[in-house]
Every structure is written in structure tokens, then in C-alpha cells.
Amino acid sequence: MLVRDSEPEERRAPRARISDVAQALGLTKATVSRALNGYTDISESTRARVRHKAAELGYTPLSHAQAIRTGRARSLGIVLQVGDQDGQRPFVADFLAGLSSAASAENWTLTVATATTEEDMLATMGRLIDERKADGFVLPRTKVADERIRMLRRLSIPFVLFGRTADPESCAYFDILGEDAMVLAVRHLHGLGHRRIGYIGGGDGFYYSAVRSAGYRTGIEAVGLPFDPAIVGGGAYTVDAGMREADRLLAADEPPTAILCATDMCALGVCRRAMALGLRVGGDLSVIGYDGVPEGAWSTPPLATFEVDSRVAGLHLANLLIRRIRGENPADLRETAHARFLDRGSAARPMMSSAELREHVARATGRRSERRPDR
Amino acid sequence: MLVRDSEPEERRAPRARISDVAQALGLTKATVSRALNGYTDISESTRARVRHKAAELGYTPLSHAQAIRTGRARSLGIVLQVGDQDGQRPFVADFLAGLSSAASAENWTLTVATATTEEDMLATMGRLIDERKADGFVLPRTKVADERIRMLRRLSIPFVLFGRTADPESCAYFDILGEDAMVLAVRHLHGLGHRRIGYIGGGDGFYYSAVRSAGYRTGIEAVGLPFDPAIVGGGAYTVDAGMREADRLLAADEPPTAILCATDMCALGVCRRAMALGLRVGGDLSVIGYDGVPEGAWSTPPLATFEVDSRVAGLHLANLLIRRIRGENPADLRETAHARFLDRGSAARPMMSSAELREHVARATGRRSERRPDR
DNA sequence: CCTCTTGCCGAAACCGGTTTCGGTGCGGAA
DNA sequence: TTCCGCACCGAAACCGGTTTCGGCAAGAGG
Incomplete structure (x- = not known):
């Protein structure tokens, strides 16, 4: 039965x-x-x-039972900033997948929180520490001078950076070498025949922004072009900012035939503005971005950019953090990787000289100002 | 001093x-x-x-100390599936933001894990339960017959669905009424003058797919059009599948002048295929998707779609789950909301009749088969 | 032969809470 | 006056581990 x-x-x-x-x-x-x-x-x-x-x-x-005595819960903490800037948003899932699969391989868990502002983030991290919900933290989107690092150092809480920072003392990190990508991009554009290559940097204060700018400059000097502040912009990591900076760069006496951007969203803004001016992107003007956001594959022409493998980044970071929590020396816990170049339609040989481009832009903006006299 | x-x-x-x-x-x-x-x-x-x-x-x-005696850790669990299908990926950050902010408002935390396959997901959830890392679960992407629900029911673990399921017994849920969106979409297209409105459904087995299909049918009947299986496809939630289904629908004797899709990725595939056939999307063929993925805003023309507020969904779900864990009746924990229609360029008045469209498609595909005879 | 290490493990306290059980003081009823 | 019941709180066990301390036996050294 x-x-x-x-x-x-x-x-x-x-x-x-x-x-x-x-x-x-x-x-x-x-x-x-x-x-x-x-x-x-x-x-x-x-x-x-x-x-x-x-x-x-x-x-x-049972990790809870251990935690009550040891104070450690075998849990990695991460606080995502979900403010107005929407950078890196699409990769969060892959990134978390990398973190959590590396964590669970060691029988650790991942505790996720979010914050809107920097103060909010510090407070949230403080709560997680105080409640012993996280034994250490992964810090994405590091800044040149990062308050989170200051705080965690002060409290002697282990952490690992996704990115780098000005003073790497006691910092473990994993980072993608954005500077190398920018050098490669400049070389690529130069190889296509571009001699006026502009640059628009990313968010102020972020370390990625600094290294990518440095990479642009290194690249420019490597190919023997002069560094011209007139075709260099910055602080742009949104579509709107990209449009604004594109206007500025294209209004230069000797405008760039190619614009390199620190972020894809900025690059998409440049493309949009260029098209509005009647320029064919990937012909009259070349554009290269960085991040590999999915939108880039759907713009016309598709955006040339650098793809970052967020899942792999998560895997590395989780492993590094666990080793850090277990007491390894931060100086031994530093790894880097390279972004992968996606050669797509927005970057091609120049079809106009800088002078012709200047004429075209002048006509385009001129016509607009005729329609709206005196603004 | x-x-x-x-x-x-x-x-x-x-x-x-x-x-x-x-x-x-x-x-x-x-x-x-x-x-x-x-x-x-x-x-x-x-x-x-x-x-x-x-x-x-x-x-x-200290929740750890409580957990050892009570077995409850004041933690919400969620296991994200990060397989090959890339649906909903971009919204993960917002979704988690909603979950975590509602959770931390009650002093709970969010434990995130990921899985690649369904077995993996069940095993992962089992581990979280066994280790008492999660007191309950949020289940996104519910299926008509969902193994996760069976398992959690069997183990008497609280859970809440993001979506619905065939047998809602003992299920708390929050859902966006996809059926209403589809009705609205059909009405909208009908109002623009379309009389042949096709439909391509989403992933097989997912509940969202069932309700959206039902909504399409309701809409079709509401505006007095016949339901014609020849212009209805399904099982498509990727760009490739969308292209394939588009081919099929457009090859019908009386092809649709508008195609409604259960997912944006499918809709983008339809757009791509239509353009390849020389059809102007938002003119010769109208397309409406659902999800509000960012790519849609960057395709040409921008994709008309339905936007879902993932953050708000997360907020509701976390609150519902906490109340469920505290013992409230699941029947009292059911909420729904509506998606917001984004009226964009891909949906417009028809510029061709179905018969003209048929001619056009025949010529386009005919020329191709001339170039590749016997195939 | 006796002491002194050294290796190895048990006893018990401890971490920070929750829960069971029992006891006290009080008011009201008999 | 005595007894009973109730409201309220303390004592102690308990949850599942970790860590301190000390003890025993065997081997080394004198």
C-alpha cells in the first residue's frame, strides 16, 4: 500500500x-x-x-549562528546608486550574476541595497555594517576622492573597488583599463584617416573619467597630433550633455571629424545632434563611445564602442573581496582587464575635411538662426 | 589642546x-x-x-541573533534568472531599488542570488531556505505552471509573485495588467485606421504571455474584427524570433498593416525585418511592443510600447511579501497596476492597404528568390 | 624515576537574543 | 480571614554555534 x-x-x-x-x-x-x-x-x-x-x-x-559570536555573516554587501544618471544600469543584472555566483561558490551570500544620494549611500552602508549584514563591500563607480573609501577605511571594514582611486593605499580592486581603450580608439580613428579627433569626458569626479581622458591624451600624443582644448569637452554622461558638448566642439574653428566619448550615452547624444545638423554619422562625423550599452546597437548607424564584461567583473570582485575579508593583503588583490572594441558603423573614414565640416555646420546653424532671429 | x-x-x-x-x-x-x-x-x-x-x-x-532562535532573519530573497533570454534585463536595477527601499524601510534586507536554469533556480532557492538566508521570496517572471510556486507551497515558505499564475490559491501577487494594455493597443491601432492587426505572443509558458494574448483577442473582438490565426504568431521574445514571425505574418494572403507584439525585443525584430523588406515602419507597417526597453527609444522610428514602472513594482512586492511573512492572508495581498502607453513613431495611420502590402512583400521576397534560385 | 613539555580534547562560558515556566502581589469572592 | 485568579515580571533554559581554559596522557629530558 x-x-x-x-x-x-x-x-x-x-x-x-x-x-x-x-x-x-x-x-x-x-x-x-x-x-x-x-x-x-x-x-x-x-x-x-x-x-x-x-x-x-x-x-x-548556520551562518547566523556563527555571526552572533564571530560578527561575520559570510555575506558580501553592495549598495547600488540609482540616482538620475542612468549609466551602467543595463549591466546590473550581469554584474550581480557574477557577484552572486562567485559568492555562492564559497557559500557566501549577496546583500543588495540601493541609495539615491551619496549621503544616503553612506548611511545605508553604515546600517549594513552596524547590523552586521555585510562583512565587506563592493564599491562600484569609484571616485577620485571617494567618501565610501574614507568611511570604510576608518571603520576597518574590508572592501574592494570596481575601479581605482587616487590613493590606492589599502585598496583591493578590479578595473577595466579604460585608458588603454581610449588609446586604441584614437589609434583606430587616426588609422582611418582622421586628423582632428575630439574628446568628451565623463562624469566629473569619477575615476573612470580621469583615466579615459588620460588615455585620450596619450593616444593623441602617440599618433603625433596636437592636444587642442577647443575640441575637448567633459562632464558629459547623458544624452543631453552629449548634445550640448557636440555643439561646442563642432563650433570650433577647426572642428573634429571624429569625436571620442567617455560614455555611450554621451556618444549617442553626439550622434543625435550630428544628425540634427544634417551630418551623416559614420561618414561626415565619426563617433566612438565606451560602455557597450544596448541602445548603441539600435541607433543608426550602430555605435562603435567598447564592451565591458560585467559578469566577469562581478566574478573577480566577489573573489577578491572574499579573500580580502579573509585577511589577505590588499596590495596582492589587484586585477585589471581590457574592454573589447566593437567596431561598428559610427566610426569610419572621414568623408569631409575639418574645413568642409566647419562650413557645413555653419550653414546648418546659420539657417536655424535665420528661422529664429534674435533668438 | x-x-x-x-x-x-x-x-x-x-x-x-x-x-x-x-x-x-x-x-x-x-x-x-x-x-x-x-x-x-x-x-x-x-x-x-x-x-x-x-x-x-x-x-x-540584531537580526542574526533573533534568527538563531526564531528562524527568521528579516530578509527578502530573490533569485534572478540570467539565462540566454535577455528580457527585462535593463530594469533589474530599478526593480531592486524598489524592493530594497521598501525592505529597508521596515529594517529588512534583500538577499539576491542568480541562476541560469530552472533547476539551478530551485536549488538556489532551496539553499537560501535551508541556510535561513531568506524568509520569503519574490518570484519574477511567473509561469502558468510554476515549479517555484509548487516548491514553496510544499515547504510552506511565504512568497509573492510578480505576475500571476494558473492556480492563484495561496498566492499573493502584484501584476501589471498586460491584457488591458493589449486591448488598448488594438483600439489605438483600430482608431488609426488599421483593419488587419496581427499579433506575436511572447515566451511560451510565461503567464504574461497568456494574458497579453487574451488581451489581444479581447481587443480584436471589441472593435469587431475577425480573429485570424494566419496573422497571429507566438513564442517570440527575441529579435531573431521577431524577425522570423514577421516573415510568417507578412506572407499571409491578407497580411497585417499593424503588428502588435507581446515584447519589445520581438517588436524590434519585426521592425528590422520590415525595413529589410523595404517597408517604412510607422507608415507601411505599424508596430507596437510592450516593456519599454531603452533600445526602443533609439530605433528608427522609435518604438511605440508600454512602459512598466519597475521601481514601483518592487516597492509593492516587497511590502506585500513582508506582510505575507507576517502572516496575512494571501487573498488580501493582491494588487495590480497598469502599464503606460508610449505613443511613438512606429505606430501611425496605415499608408498601404493590406493588398498593397501583400504586393510589396511579394515583390521584395520575389526579387530575393530570383537572386537565389531553387531556394 | 620524576618532572616538564607537548599534543589533543572536554567542560563550560559566551554571543545576543527568544521563550517557557513559575512566582509574587493584589483585588475580589467566599 | 482565607482562598483563588489574574496581571505582571524574573529566572533559567534554549537556539547553534565559537572560544577560553584547563586537564590528561604520552613522550622527552634530567
């Missing part, structure tokens, strides 16, 4: 506790605990027996 | 513990605990004193 599952009352097997393991071996839970935690005053033979029995019973220490 | 901060050794004030509160009031920690947890055998005057002193000392129970 078959025994039916008792529908509403199915009891799952209770967890094995440390005392179960101890009892099964005729030891005390103190011994089991020390055996599993690598204490040296336990003989290797006993340690092996304990390990084996624990595996057999499927015993895993 | 100023006392300098001792740079490396800054000790933050230790947390107030329950015994501190008890001692300050001359009570035992048992009394304090019961007072704060609403036990009735504590006089109101004592309860007030305890509350006041706890606030004064900044005392908050």
Missing part, C-alpha cells in the same frame, strides 16, 4: 547541527567546531573523521 | 544590546524582549518605558 504524501504537513528533514556531528563521533561540539575551522590543536586524523562525518550528514554551519 | 583622532584605531561606539536596555531600566532582558515584541503579559506602562529607553539608546535587535 502506498503512503500518500500528507499534503499540507510535509516536514522536511531538519538540518544537521554541529551537535549531531559531535554525537555521531563521540566528540564534543567544541572539537568539531575547531576541527572544521582549522585550529592546530586538533589531530589530523580527528579532523579527517570530522570532515567526513560532516559531509555524510550534510552539515554546514 | 586638541585631541587628534587616533588614526588607525578608531573604535566606534559598540551597539546597544538588549541587556543594556534591561539594565538601564532595572528589568530583565526577557521582559524587554517581550515588551518590544508585543506580548500581552507586559503592562502598557512598562512597554512604553522600554520603547522609550530603547529608542534613547538606539537599540535595535
Whole structure:
């Protein structure tokens, strides 16, 4: 006769506790605990027996119970900033996937919080620390001078940067070498025949912005072009800002035939503005962005850009942070990788000289001002 | 003389513990605990004193310590599926922002994990439950027959759906009424003059897919058009699938002058295919999607679609889940909202009749088959 | 042969809460 | 006056681990 599952009352097997393991071996839970935690005053033979029995019973220490004594919860913390700027938003899922799969491989968990402002972020991190919800933090979107770093240093809480910062003392990090990407982009444009290559930087204060600007400059000098502030803009990481800066650069005496942008959203703004001026992007004007946002693949022409593998970044960061929490030296916990160039239609050989471009832009803006005299 | 901060050794004030509160009031920690947890055998005057002193000392129970006895960690769990299908990916950040801000308002936290397959997801949820890392779950992307629901029901773990399911028994949920959106879309297209309105459904098995299809049918009948299987496709939630289905629908004897899609990615595929056939989207063929993905704003013409407020969804879901965990009846925990129509260029009055469209498509595909004979 | 290490493990306290159980003081009824 | 019941709180066990301290036995050294 078959025994039916008792529908509403199915009891799952209770967890094995440390005392179960101890009892099964005729030891005390103190011994089991020390055996599993690598204490040296336990003989290797006993340690092996304990390990084996624990595996057999499927015993895993309950992290909450450990946390109450040790203060550590085997949990990685991350506070996402979800303010007005929408940079990196589409990659959050992949990034978290990387973090959480590396974390769960070590039986850690990921505690996620969000904040809108910087103060909010600091307060939120403070709460997570105070409540012992996170043993350490992943800090994305690092700034040149980052308040989060100051705070965590002061409290001696482990952390790892996605990015770098001005003073890397005691900082573990993983970063994509945006400077190298920018050098490569300049070389690429130069190779296509461009001799006036402009640049629009990203958000002020962010470290990524600084290194990408530096990369642009390095690239310009490497190919033997003069650095001309008239075709260099900055502080633009939105479509609107990109449009505004595009106007400025294109109004220069010797306008750029190619514009390199620190972010894709800025680059998309440049494209939009260029088209509004009657310029064919990827012909009259070339544009290269950075980030690999999905929108770029759908603009016309598709945006040439640098793709970042957010999942891999998450994997690395989680591993680094766990090692950091376990006490490794931050100087040994620094890794970098490269972005992948996506050569798409927005970057091509120049079809106009800078002088012709200047004429075209003048006509286009001139006509507009005729329609709206005196503004 | 100023006392300098001792740079490396800054000790933050230790947390107030329950015994501190008890001692300050001359009570035992048992009394304090019961007072704060609403036990009735504590006089109101004592309860007030305890509350006041706890606030004064900044005392908050440590959730880990509570968890060890109560089994509840004041943590919401969510497992994101990050497989090949890239639906909803861009909204994850907003969604999590909603969840986490509602959670932290009640002093709960959000534990995030990811999975690639369905088995992986069930295993991951099982681990979170077993380790008591999550007291309940938010289940996004619900299916008509959802294994996660079966599992959580069996284990009596609270959960709340983002979406609905075939058997809503014991289910709390928040959902966007996709059926209403589809009705509205059909009405809108009909109002523009379309008389042949096709439809392409979303992922098989997902509940959203079922309700949107139903909405299309309701709309078609409401405006008095016949339901014609020849211009209805399904199972398409990617660009490629959208292109494939577009081919099929446009090859019908009486092709649609407008195609409504259950997802934006599918709709973008339709647009791409239509353009490849020489059709002007938003003229020769109208297209409406659903989801509000950012790519839609950058395609040409921009995609008409329905925007979902993921942050608000997260807020509602977190609140519902917390109430569910606290024991409220699931039938009382059901909320719905509407998507917002974004009327953009891809949907306009028809510029061709269905018959003309048929001719055009035949010529376009005909020329192609001339170039590649016998195939 | 006796002491002194050293290796190895048990006993018990502890972490910060929750929950069970029992006891006290008081008012009202007998 | 005595007994009973109720309102209210304290004492102690408990949750599942970790860590301190000390003790025992075996081997080394004198």
C-alpha cells in the first residue's frame, strides 16, 4: 500500500547541527567546531573523521549562528546608486550574476541595497555594517576622492573597488583599463584617416573619467597630433550633455571629424545632434563611445564602442573581496582587464575635411538662426 | 589642546544590546524582549518605558541573533534568472531599488542570488531556505505552471509573485495588467485606421504571455474584427524570433498593416525585418511592443510600447511579501497596476492597404528568390 | 624515576537574543 | 480571614554555534 504524501504537513528533514556531528563521533561540539575551522590543536586524523562525518550528514554551519559570536555573516554587501544618471544600469543584472555566483561558490551570500544620494549611500552602508549584514563591500563607480573609501577605511571594514582611486593605499580592486581603450580608439580613428579627433569626458569626479581622458591624451600624443582644448569637452554622461558638448566642439574653428566619448550615452547624444545638423554619422562625423550599452546597437548607424564584461567583473570582485575579508593583503588583490572594441558603423573614414565640416555646420546653424532671429 | 583622532584605531561606539536596555531600566532582558515584541503579559506602562529607553539608546535587535532562535532573519530573497533570454534585463536595477527601499524601510534586507536554469533556480532557492538566508521570496517572471510556486507551497515558505499564475490559491501577487494594455493597443491601432492587426505572443509558458494574448483577442473582438490565426504568431521574445514571425505574418494572403507584439525585443525584430523588406515602419507597417526597453527609444522610428514602472513594482512586492511573512492572508495581498502607453513613431495611420502590402512583400521576397534560385 | 613539555580534547562560558515556566502581589469572592 | 485568579515580571533554559581554559596522557629530558 502506498503512503500518500500528507499534503499540507510535509516536514522536511531538519538540518544537521554541529551537535549531531559531535554525537555521531563521540566528540564534543567544541572539537568539531575547531576541527572544521582549522585550529592546530586538533589531530589530523580527528579532523579527517570530522570532515567526513560532516559531509555524510550534510552539515554546514548556520551562518547566523556563527555571526552572533564571530560578527561575520559570510555575506558580501553592495549598495547600488540609482540616482538620475542612468549609466551602467543595463549591466546590473550581469554584474550581480557574477557577484552572486562567485559568492555562492564559497557559500557566501549577496546583500543588495540601493541609495539615491551619496549621503544616503553612506548611511545605508553604515546600517549594513552596524547590523552586521555585510562583512565587506563592493564599491562600484569609484571616485577620485571617494567618501565610501574614507568611511570604510576608518571603520576597518574590508572592501574592494570596481575601479581605482587616487590613493590606492589599502585598496583591493578590479578595473577595466579604460585608458588603454581610449588609446586604441584614437589609434583606430587616426588609422582611418582622421586628423582632428575630439574628446568628451565623463562624469566629473569619477575615476573612470580621469583615466579615459588620460588615455585620450596619450593616444593623441602617440599618433603625433596636437592636444587642442577647443575640441575637448567633459562632464558629459547623458544624452543631453552629449548634445550640448557636440555643439561646442563642432563650433570650433577647426572642428573634429571624429569625436571620442567617455560614455555611450554621451556618444549617442553626439550622434543625435550630428544628425540634427544634417551630418551623416559614420561618414561626415565619426563617433566612438565606451560602455557597450544596448541602445548603441539600435541607433543608426550602430555605435562603435567598447564592451565591458560585467559578469566577469562581478566574478573577480566577489573573489577578491572574499579573500580580502579573509585577511589577505590588499596590495596582492589587484586585477585589471581590457574592454573589447566593437567596431561598428559610427566610426569610419572621414568623408569631409575639418574645413568642409566647419562650413557645413555653419550653414546648418546659420539657417536655424535665420528661422529664429534674435533668438 | 586638541585631541587628534587616533588614526588607525578608531573604535566606534559598540551597539546597544538588549541587556543594556534591561539594565538601564532595572528589568530583565526577557521582559524587554517581550515588551518590544508585543506580548500581552507586559503592562502598557512598562512597554512604553522600554520603547522609550530603547529608542534613547538606539537599540535595535540584531537580526542574526533573533534568527538563531526564531528562524527568521528579516530578509527578502530573490533569485534572478540570467539565462540566454535577455528580457527585462535593463530594469533589474530599478526593480531592486524598489524592493530594497521598501525592505529597508521596515529594517529588512534583500538577499539576491542568480541562476541560469530552472533547476539551478530551485536549488538556489532551496539553499537560501535551508541556510535561513531568506524568509520569503519574490518570484519574477511567473509561469502558468510554476515549479517555484509548487516548491514553496510544499515547504510552506511565504512568497509573492510578480505576475500571476494558473492556480492563484495561496498566492499573493502584484501584476501589471498586460491584457488591458493589449486591448488598448488594438483600439489605438483600430482608431488609426488599421483593419488587419496581427499579433506575436511572447515566451511560451510565461503567464504574461497568456494574458497579453487574451488581451489581444479581447481587443480584436471589441472593435469587431475577425480573429485570424494566419496573422497571429507566438513564442517570440527575441529579435531573431521577431524577425522570423514577421516573415510568417507578412506572407499571409491578407497580411497585417499593424503588428502588435507581446515584447519589445520581438517588436524590434519585426521592425528590422520590415525595413529589410523595404517597408517604412510607422507608415507601411505599424508596430507596437510592450516593456519599454531603452533600445526602443533609439530605433528608427522609435518604438511605440508600454512602459512598466519597475521601481514601483518592487516597492509593492516587497511590502506585500513582508506582510505575507507576517502572516496575512494571501487573498488580501493582491494588487495590480497598469502599464503606460508610449505613443511613438512606429505606430501611425496605415499608408498601404493590406493588398498593397501583400504586393510589396511579394515583390521584395520575389526579387530575393530570383537572386537565389531553387531556394 | 620524576618532572616538564607537548599534543589533543572536554567542560563550560559566551554571543545576543527568544521563550517557557513559575512566582509574587493584589483585588475580589467566599 | 482565607482562598483563588489574574496581571505582571524574573529566572533559567534554549537556539547553534565559537572560544577560553584547563586537564590528561604520552613522550622527552634530567
